Amino acid sequence: MCRHRVFCPGIAPPGVGNRVTPKRFCRLTRPLAASLLTMMILAASVLASGHVLAADSAITGLRIGGVEIDGQRALRVVVETDRPVPAKLTLLADPYRFVVDIPNADWRVADVPKSGNLGAAPATAYRYGRLDAQTGRVVIEMAAPAAPVRRFALPAGDGRGHRLVFDLADKGQTAFQVAAKTLAREGLRGYGDTASPASQQAGTPQTGQPATADSKVSSASPAPPPSRKKWTVFIDAGHGGKDPGAIGKSKTQEKHITLAAATELARQLKATGVINPVLSRSDDRYLKLRQRINLARRQQADIFISLHADAAPSSKARGISVFTLSDTASDKEAEMLARNENRADLIGGPDLAVEDPEAADELLRMFQRESMNQSTYLASTILRHIRDMPGGDKRGHRFAGFAVLKAPDMPSVLVEMGFITNRQDEANLKTAEYRTKLTERLSRAIVAYLVEYGPQE
Numbered sequence: 416m417c418r419h420r421v422f423c424p425g426i427a428p429p430g431v432g433n434r435v436t437p438k439r440f441c442r443l444t445r446p447l448a449a450s451l452l453t454m455m456i457l458a459a460s461v462l463a464s465g466h467v468l469a470a471d472s473a474i475t476g477l478r479i480g481g482v483e484i485d486g487q488r489a490l491r492v493v494v495e496t497d498r499p500v501p502a503k504l505t506l507l508a509d510p511y512r513f514v515v516d517i518p519n520a521d522w523r524v525a526d527v528p529k530s531g532n533l534g535a536a537p538a539t540a541y542r543y544g545r546l547d548a549q550t551g552r553v554v555i556e557m558a559a560p561a562a563p564v565r566r567f568a569l570p571a572g573d574g575r576g577h578r579l580v581f582d583l584a585d586k587g588q589t590a591f592q593v594a595a596k597t598l599a600r601e602g603l604r605g606y607g608d609t610a611s612p613a614s615q616q617a618g619t620p621q622t623g624q625p626a627t628a629d630s631k632v633s634s635a636s637p638a639p640p641p642s643r644k645k646w647t648v649f650i651d652a653g654h655g656g657k658d659p660g661a662i663g664k665s666k667t668q669e670k671h672i673t674l675a676a677a678t679e680l681a682r683q684l685k686a687t688g689v690i691n692p693v694l695s696r697s698d699d700r701y702l703k704l705r706q707r708i709n710l711a712r713r714q715q716a717d718i719f720i721s722l723h724a725d726a727a728p729s730s731k732a733r734g735i736s737v738f739t740l741s742d743t744a745s746d747k748e749a750e751m752l753a754r755n756e757n758r759a760d761l762i763g764g765p766d767l768a769v770e771d772p773e774a775a776d777e778l779l780r781m782f783q784r785e786s787m788n789q790s791t792y793l794a795s796t797i798l799r800h801i802r803d804m805p806g807g808d809k810r811g812h813r814f815a816g817f818a819v820l821k822a823p824d825m826p827s828v829l830v831e832m833g834f835i836t837n838r839q840d841e842a843n844l845k846t847a848e849y850r851t852k853l854t855e856r857l858s859r860a861i862v863a864y865l866v867e868y869g870p871q872e
């Protein structure tokens with residue numbers, strides 16, 4: 416026997432009262448978020464035991480709703496199957512789509528059509544089809560660039576099939592592109608059942624909601640199309656407040672140089688008309704490194720550039736360096752970050768470690784590796800543009816484990832604009848003219864990079 420349930424708090428099925436708007440959906444969802452409980456928008460479950468056919472696997476339910484991760488609303492997609500299955504995930508743009516391919520998976524969600532509209536923002540529609548004879552494909556269309564930040568499997572039980580659970584959050588275009596590339600390389604992947612108490616709870620839908628048998632799912636409020644947005648560039652003026660940074664031969668404090676250069680770079684980027692510059696600080700204040708990353712992530716910055724002035728024991732050292740996170744440092748440091756720092760801070764909710772520590776570590780490393788590649792492109796674009804500056808071709812691209820370069824989903828570079836401990840460099844850095852020349856080149860390099868590699872809409 417099959418039993419079908421469709422919970423539609425965010426959808427107004429034709430002819431059914433009890434219409435609930437998305438606003439109400441949010442209000443309903445938030446209090447439940449503590450238990451990671453999702454209010455399922457579209458729910459269809461099948462007690463599939465008894466009539467599983469032959470060797471093909473089957474999709475027996477699809478549920479889409481909201482969860483809250485780290486204070487941010489995320490989309491939860493639950494694909495229910497009659498047996499544990501591997502899946503390949505894909506992210507596509509124009510329109511944004513989250514695709515789950517499952518080998519030989521038929522659609523066996525009776526009473527629920529193979530396609531329909533959704534009102535669970537950012538999801539706008541879903542459909543099932545056969546990609547080829549061997550592959551069943553579920554596509555979720557979205558109005559925003561949401562990418563998976565968490566994924567795990569749950570075993571069958573409680574009248575439900577095996578469940579693949581994906582939580583997607585909109586962390587900006589860059590994060591979407593990075594995740595898309597990462598997933599493209601990943602291929603088909605098995606999901607062991609993770610039966611921790613937290614994830615068990617997460618996979619169990621609320622059953623106290625109004626259930627309506629609904630064959631035609633319609634959207635209560637179609638999401639607006641994504642609007643053309645400017646690229647966001649986060650400019651981090653190094654040091655500040657109680658932390659003066661390096662001190663020059665003539666007592667110049669690095670923190671003042673970095674603020675002046677950052678302010679000028681912001682002015683020039685804004686003047687391009689295609690970039691929304693955001694400064695980590697616009698006055699002489701102290702910020703922790705982690706705060707700088709968090710500020711950039713909150714702005715969903717497309718790139719992160721940190722400005723500094725170098726110091727060396729030898730007063731002869733001079734020139735400009737562009738740093739990215741070092742390859743060798745990254746894995747070890749990602750591991751340490753994951754262990755010692757707040758991992759949730761980097762890729763998702765505070766319950767990540769409880770739910771799926773392996774996936775959390777793996778995702779962190781994947782994102783970091785991909786944004787490191789992007790950071791390298793950005794660094795070499797900058798270096799091409801500063802060759803004519805004094806010492807601009809001297810030091811080149813360098814690698815280090817700077818904490819500000821560790822945002823896993825943002826191409827990040829740190830520019831040492833010259834040696835404050837070198838008399839000529841120091842004299843240059845103190846003049847607005849030199850800083851303007853240098854930031855002009857940085858600005859051109861940033862635009863060139865974004866045009867070539869940045870998110871396009």
Ligand SMILES: [Zn+2]
Binds near residue numbers: 653654660661669722
């Ligand atoms: Zn510095």
